Amino acid sequence: MAFVTQCKNCSMCCNSKAFDCDEWFVSCSDEEVKAISIHKGIDSNEYFYIGNREGSKNNAIKTLENGDCVFKTDKGCGVYSVRPEVCKKFAESSPCLFFPERSTLVSN
Numbered sequence: 001m002a003f004v005t006q007c008k009n010c011s012m013c014c015n016s017k018a019f020d021c022d023e024w025f026v027s028c029s030d031e032e033v034k035a036i037s038i039h040k041g042i043d044s045n046e047y048f049y050i051g052n053r054e055g056s057k058n059n060a061i062k063t064l065e066n067g068d069c070v071f072k073t074d075k076g077c078g079v080y081s082v083r084p085e086v087c088k089k090f091a092e093s094s095p096c097l098f099f100p101e102r103s104t105l106v107s108n
């Protein structure tokens with residue numbers, strides 16, 4: 001089973017406080033860190049936790065103090081075309097947190 005979500009790319013769910021967990025990580029592979037860093041022209045170390053970190057098996061995107069992913073913008077995801085796989089798959093693994101009526105459970 002999976003969810004099909006008519007996602008508005010509002011990025012309201014791109015915030016750690018939207019999730020009922022102590023720590024929130026958006027995991028990224030080395031390739032994803034590289035692709036995002038090249039796309040944005042940024043220093044990876046400023047925007048990612050590199051290497052294993054407690055609670056994460058992989059690299060992870062940093063969050064701001066208000067819980068926002070560092071790539072969240074007022075217009076949605078700031079790295080949408082190169083966003084990590086975990087972000088692409090999120091809407092398939094659970095219903096939209098803020099607009100559940102936009103998600104439909106379907107058989108694979």
Ligand code: SF4
Pocket residue numbers: 005006007008009010011012013014091096097098099
């Ligand atoms: S899954 Fe929902 S909250 Fe997240 S970006 Fe899409 S519409 Fe917004």
Ligand code: SF4
Pocket residue numbers: 011013014026061069070071072073076077078079080083084087
């Ligand atoms: S990379 Fe984009 S889609 Fe993923 S959590 Fe950050 S703002 Fe949201």
